[in-house]
Amino acid sequence: MKRNIVIATLTAAALATGGTVAAFAAGDDEPTTTQRQTDTSAHEAADHDDDSADDQDDDASEDRTALPDGSLTAAEAIAAALKHTPGTALSVDLDDDGADAWKVSVVKGDGTEYDVRIAPDSGKVLGAQRDTGDDNDADDRAELAAVKGAKTDAREAALAAAHQGTVTEVGLDDDNGAVFWTADTVKDGKHSEWTVALDSGKVTQDRDDD
Incomplete structure (x- = not known):
């Protein structure tokens, strides 16, 4: 019951100020909205890094005419x-x-x-x-x-x-x-x-x- 009152109070405060709120209660196992957004951003950043690395590998494989240092001329x-x-x-x-x-x-x-x-x-x-x-x-x-x-x-x-x-x-x-x-x-x-x-x-x- 107290939990519902806290959520209702926070929601009302957010609506009154025109903002948003991520409701949570101590002891909840579910991640908060903020946590979910952070996790999503981290995954997107990791995917972007992987794509960049793949692009670099592709560029290196396409330009195979560049001989490594020390190779025979x-x-x-x-x-x-x-x-x-x-x-x-x-x-x-x-x-x-x-x-x-x-x-x-x-x-x-x-x-x-x-x-x-x-x-x-x-x-x-x-x-x-x-x-x-x-x-x-x-x-x-x-x-x-x-x-x-x-x-x-x-x-x-x-x-x-x-x-x-x-x-x-x-x-x-x-x-x-x-x-x-x-x-x-x-x-x-x-x-x-x-x-x-x-x-x-x-x-x-x-x-x-x-």
Whole structure:
């Protein structure tokens, strides 16, 4: 009975002042209105923190081209691949656009081509698989001939492009018969594309790069 009187008194006081009140009685097991609001706010804040952490994890997984400190550079990956499989390196890139392995394409003296995978953390050769594709057309042969007579090889092209950022890929391209190296770099989260001259090693930003 006293409890009802206390609640009624508090309610009347709140209505008279235009405010609200959270009624409770000593010894009640039920949480008060204020407690329920606090608990809800705490859960919402925790959910928000979890969502933010998930977003950060997603961002990190999407940008897998950012190599951890101490990882092998593109030039070092090429050197490791050629030590294992001597020949002419035609390209190097992060396998599947990630940091799982460097993949170096090497053409041996007999014309056979191999994809050599290098661990980016240790430089260990993970495997060398022969490329049995039949796409060795006239353009491919012309590019190979140009590279064999060039002053700048794939490793030197990677070193030259490294002044522009972390090199994630080096390959060959041609424009109206002129063959040159291409290189992709990342710096401060920005990706850029470059061309590297076979004769001089001069680095120029790709005019088609946005």
